[in-house]
Amino acid sequence: DSGVTQTPKHLITATGQRVTLRCSPRSGDLSVYWYQQSLDQGLQFLIHYYNGEERAKGNILERFSAQQFPDLHSELNLSSLELGDSALYFCASSPGLTGWNGELFFGEGSRLTVL
């Protein structure tokens, strides 16, 4: 158990809909990261938040948005869903920004299926 909690574990929805994925980081971790893993693809970096502020952005679509709340949990909002958005979405956390060995603690992921 990494200590990172993601909900829901599975989600099935239709094209055009909007969903929200939730992530609670490990206790004490200030950084939250979102990654997307599509079929036969590696983990694609989407976005990084540190203590409520956006720190880095990857290949995140404009239809997607995220935020980190004062209690440090994070939400990833996916709107106008398309079939190609079907993927496993991982949240990860780490203690901070500097002096970091690169270790991210991943949740079990939220599997999104768009029909």
Next chain:
Amino acid sequence: DQQVKQNSPSLSVQEGRISILNCDYTNSMFDYFLWYKKYPAEGPTFLISISSIKDKNEDGRFTVFLNKSAKHLSLHIVPSQPGDSAVYFCAASARRTGANSKLTFGKGITLSVRP
């Protein structure tokens, strides 16, 4: 553009033998490299890392070798055990640019260790 490449999608080895997992990268700004392991229905977990100032890092049965001139790294597992059967992701970051929060992952290699 795949900046971190794991060209072999799978590898099968006999228990007790050496497993060698390869990874190539194209971005010369990458200066920190990591390996993550992932079991089915779980999130990736950190395995080992190496900075570009080193060419080898060892942790128990796991050793990572870095060849900067060839932009190549490899993970050696000796001896391999059935419990090592998992998907292994290679990842890289460009710490000296300040983009240390963004990890770029490869597509992963599925390792099967036969009893």
